Amino acid sequence: xxxxxxxSLLNSAxxxxxxxxxxxxxxxxxxxxxxxxxxxxxxxxxxxxxLSVALMQRYHETLASACAEIAQQHDTAGARLNALVEFxxxxxxxxxxxxxxxxxxxxxxSLSAPVITEIAAFREMLIGWLSAVFTEGETDKSIAxxxxxxxxxxxxxxLIEGAQLAARAQEDxxxxxxxxxxxxQRLQT
Amino acid sequence: xxxxxxxSLLNSAxxxxxxxxxxxxxxxxxxxxxxxxxxxxxxxxxxxxxLSVALMQRYHETLASACAEIAQQHDTAGARLNALVEFxxxxxxxxxxxxxxxxxxxxxxSLSAPVITEIAAFREMLIGWLSAVFTEGETDKSIAxxxxxxxxxxxxxxLIEGAQLAARAQEDxxxxxxxxxxxxQRLQT
DNA sequence: AATTACCTACCTATTGATAGGTAGTTATTT
DNA sequence: AAATAACTACCTATCAATAGGTAGGTAATT
Numbered sequence: 407x408x409x410x411x412x413x414s415l416l417n418s419a420x421x422x423x424x425x426x427x428x429x430x431x432x433x434x435x436x437x438x439x440x441x442x443x444x445x446x447x448x449x450x451x452x453x454x455x456x457l458s459v460a461l462m463q464r465y466h467e468t469l470a471s472a473c474a475e476i477a478q479q480h481d482t483a484g485a486r487l488n489a490l491v492e493f494x495x496x497x498x499x500x501x502x503x504x505x506x507x508x509x510x511x512x513x514x515x516s517l518s519a520p521v522i523t524e525i526a527a528f529r530e531m532l533i534g535w536l537s538a539v540f541t542e543g544e545t546d547k548s549i550a551x552x553x554x555x556x557x558x559x560x561x562x563x564x565l566i567e568g569a570q571l572a573a574r575a576q577e578d579x580x581x582x583x584x585x586x587x588x589x590x591q592r593l594q595t
Numbered sequence: 596x597x598x599x600x601x602x603s604l605l606n607s608a609x610x611x612x613x614x615x616x617x618x619x620x621x622x623x624x625x626x627x628x629x630x631x632x633x634x635x636x637x638x639x640x641x642x643x644x645x646l647s648v649a650l651m652q653r654y655h656e657t658l659a660s661a662c663a664e665i666a667q668q669h670d671t672a673g674a675r676l677n678a679l680v681e682f683x684x685x686x687x688x689x690x691x692x693x694x695x696x697x698x699x700x701x702x703x704x705s706l707s708a709p710v711i712t713e714i715a716a717f718r719e720m721l722i723g724w725l726s727a728v729f730t731e732g733e734t735d736k737s738i739a740x741x742x743x744x745x746x747x748x749x750x751x752x753x754l755i756e757g758a759q760l761a762a763r764a765q766e767d768x769x770x771x772x773x774x775x776x777x778x779x780q781r782l783q784t
Numbered sequence: 785a786a787t788t789a790c791c792t793a794c795c796t797a798t799t800g801a802t803a804g805g806t807a808g809t810t811a812t813t814t
Numbered sequence: 815a816a817a818t819a820a821c822t823a824c825c826t827a828t829c830a831a832t833a834g835g836t837a838g839g840t841a842a843t844t
Contacts, residue, residue, distance in 0.1 A: 411823080427701045429618035433800065445802080446824050454800065504701065511764040512616045512693065512701045526765050551740075557776045560761070561754060564774035568757025572749070575700040576715050585753035587746045600789080621833060634836080635790050643834065791840070799832065806825070813818070 412450045414440045419461055424503040428458065428513035455518035458510070462524040465506045466531065473535045483539045484548030484593035487562070490536075491586060494566050501577040508567050533559050550592040565589060601639045603629045608650055613692040617647065617702035644707035647699070651713040654695045655720065662724045672728045673737030673782035676751070679725075680775060683755050690766040697756050722748050739781040754778060 409417070418439040422431035433454070437444040451457035476489040497505060507528055510517060517525075536559035543549030552558060569585035598606070607628040611620035622643070626633040640646035665678040686694060696717055699706060706714075725748035732738030741747060758774035 426704050427616055427618060429616060430702055430705060432798075434798075442823090443825060444800090445826080448801070449823060452801090507764065508760060509701050511760055512698050513619055514763060514766070515615050516619060529761070529764060553777055553780070557773065560770070560773040561775070561777045564757030564761050565750065565754045566757070567760055568753030568755070571697060571700055571756055571760070572718070572753050574703060575696065575718060577703070581749070584746065584749045586750070588742055588750045591742070622835085623832070631789090632791060633834090634792080634794095637835065638789060641835090786844080788843075789841090791838100793837085793839100795834105795836075797833075797835105799830100801831105802829070803827085804825100805827105806823105808822085808824100810821075811819080814816085 411440065411442065415447060415450055415457075416461060416464060419457055420465065420506060421503070423458075423461065424497075424506050424509050425499075427509045428516055455521070458517065459520045459524065462506065462510065462521050462528065466524060466528045469528070470531055473532070477535075482546055482548035482594065483543030484546075485595045487536070487539050487543070487549065488590065488593050488595045490539075491566060491590065494570060495579070495582055498570055498573050498579055498582060501573040501579050501581075504570055504574055505567060508570065529563070532563055536562050548594040550594075562589065600629065600631065604636060604639055604646070605650060605653060608646055609654065609695060610692070612647075612650065613686075613695050613698050614688075616698045617705055644710070647706065648709045648713065651695065651699065651710050651717065655713060655717045658717070659720055662721070666724075671735055671737035671783065672732030673735075674784045675728050676725070676732070676738065677779065677782045677784045679728075680755060680779065683759060684768070684771055687759055687762055687768055687771060690762040690768050690770075693759055693763055694756060697759065718752070721752055725751050737783040739783075751778065 415436055418436050419431065422435055422439075433444045433447050436447055440447075447457075451460065472493055473490070476486050476493070480486045480489055494505065497503060507525055510521065510525060514522065533556075537555045540549060540552055540555035540558040540562075544552040544555065565586065569582045572585050573579050573582040575581075604625055607625050608620065611624055611628075622633050622636050625636055629636075636646075640649065661682055662679070665675050665682070669675045669678055683694065686692060696714055699710065699714060703711065722745075726744045729738065729741055729744035729747040729751075733741040733744065754775065758771045761774050762768050762771040764770075
């Protein structure tokens, strides 16, 4: 069975939002991309606000799963953090796309309350995961010079998202790598 | 003499762009804010593209001046980097505003070529300044554990911009401070 | 006489959203 | 088994609001 329309719409909207931001894509864009009429999108998502909530929720779930899978596939903290960095690097799509959370944050004033709540929940999930990784990295010595895990987690997330932004600013993935060189150096994979 | 209209327009546009992104403000918004008619804006800036170029150029100059002033007012590298961090913290406006370069980067596809060039120039200026600061911090020992200055500069910029983004995502300045705690710890001010 | 800085009045294209209709499928009743 | 009812997934046509931009005029300054 091919992808159902609802999923196709979410896929198209996610790609558009991550490439152009919340105010940078329209129902007309999605309609053309998916191959149905603009008005028909409202059958699946009554408003753009509802669409963005669904988008953010799915993104949250996807990343929570990805984190869980990473934790399962790698047995040292250094390898896990490295895998998350790789995940974010792939998400860049060569400097053309950002983390959905980042591109939504810029248009914060255009977002509905549930989306804002969902963004906070997403960030807390990631910070929590990173915090656990740093705690573990201190124990298993697979991350060098670990300070307070909570501070490390907040800094790591800011660094990764900032590195994505650097790459996006000039559409050049190598800027992501340059920005993350020092963090990667600390990791034993 | 009160501020001339052109400057008022730039001020209003800069605040709007930093709070809502490039696609998040319109000539109608500016007109209302500044107190002239929408069509009159075209007298000062023929197109939105021209306005955004002027915006980015002025921003570049402002920050270059700010960096120069910081270098003049502080005599250790640690104090200088700390001052830049403070500058970016103030620019946050309590988590409601971002660095213009950051909010423009998200809407990269909506921007004209000259703006993209200007963004690159702006980033190179800042990276250069930071690089010099780290080199100096290694010499005067006012920044702890300095690795390769170029890598440190790229990481510091990503971290600062990422920290801004964290604060913007939840409209909470303390997230900026949490993200930057480890960097600040390294600085002797 | 030009130039500057605004104005009114308008234009076209696009935005998200609505109303109302039509096939085709599924479930319920007779 | 046939008829009815409801639902799903789309459609066309249209809406008011807003987008950036243009034409042409006016009043003041240089």
